[in-house]
Amino acid sequence: MENATELKIIEAAKEVFQKKGYDGARMQEIADEAKINKAMLHYYFRTKERLFDAVLQQAIATIFPKIMSIAQEEISIEDKIRKFVHTYIDIIIANPALPNFIFNEMTQRPDKFRKYISHHISSNSKMFMEQYKREAAKGNLIEIEPEQFFISLVGSCIFPFIGKPLIKIIMKFDDKEFQNFIEARKEALSVLMINAVKKKK
Amino acid sequence: MENATELKIIEAAKEVFQKKGYDGARMQEIADEAKINKAMLHYYFRTKERLFDAVLQQAIATIFPKIMSIAQEEISIEDKIRKFVHTYIDIIIANPALPNFIFNEMTQRPDKFRKYISHHISSNSKMFMEQYKREAAKGNLIEIEPEQFFISLVGSCIFPFIGKPLIKIIMKFDDKEFQNFIEARKEALSVLMINAVKKKK
């Protein structure tokens, strides 16, 4: 990834693939976006599939390591929840097209996805589950399968971005209001999710 | 939608479009799935786009009215949360390909989506927000923007289906275990979300 042309191609491919998906993307559109000749795409990446793979791989590498690293920090569950929410939402704000792209291509091409994600799965998420169980045993957290909680946490962070068009319609948000909603969500969701696991006295 | 051939086409188109998306779907594949000649597709629906529209419209009509109706029932917020979670998850279990299809096409073709969903948006969701504020004023619920809570609720129901391949990898679930996870989720998520809004004494 040192070459200037190669970089321009990757950037353009990222743009087009993330916006249109594999099936909707056109090699010509990527070439136009990169302001180069279409043959260059094949010169550097041989096929559409290989170019796509490079983009997918990079997309996965952008998002997963950052997420995973939080799970293993030595802080309380509550701090972890707050940090996770803030970090995750900030990452997606910086890459708003990523969730749709990843979740759609993951469903469409699970084998490909599994292949590229394998480098990034660690035991970190399991550590989170263990920590939850330990703190729950002390009596401060409700007894729930931590996996169920974890999925709710992740889903609540990602869903507003995947469902943006629907949310804008139902809540009658314009773009600015949607942006404010997301900004406010970092703290609101932290509070909500921490309260969700706290046991009532 | 009275003709037998037309019905076969719609069913086949639903299958293929929901699985592959608009761009990934092929008219020939739909014809094969319906066991008819490809020209029939155009005879009954003129173009790929119109056939797609019929499928999208039906998909939206399948899922939205059922959801929306719950919001206006005259039951407490807590009962509403539980009923919403159970109903929503049951609907998606019955139509597992719908979330991915709808959320992806909604992002890809927001105008089309807006057009077909307009019949189904009601003031019901607003009624939920008002109810939340009323019950919060009594002091039993935490003070959070109800919109933030509502999005978490919906996201937590839908996300496991959108993220199924990822969840299976991270949690090391096989299909049976994933199914059990979803079954257990109906009650676990109800408990979690009700606890999330309950104020600590």
Add this chain to the structure above:
DNA sequence: GATAAATTTAACCAAATGGTTAATCCAAAC
């Protein structure tokens, strides 16, 4: 500055794809 190698371009190609058409089939109406 000539030579070789890498990069870029324009033109081209074959396959796939959405869509059309003319002929045929078939059931109902008379």
Add this chain to the structure above:
DNA sequence: GTTTGGATTAACCATTTGGTTAAATTTATC
């Protein structure tokens, strides 16, 4: 049982699309 109109089929068509190629241009090497 002939006619009529919709349903169905096979063959065909134009365009799009991913991919190739051979020539040209630029860059690096000596």
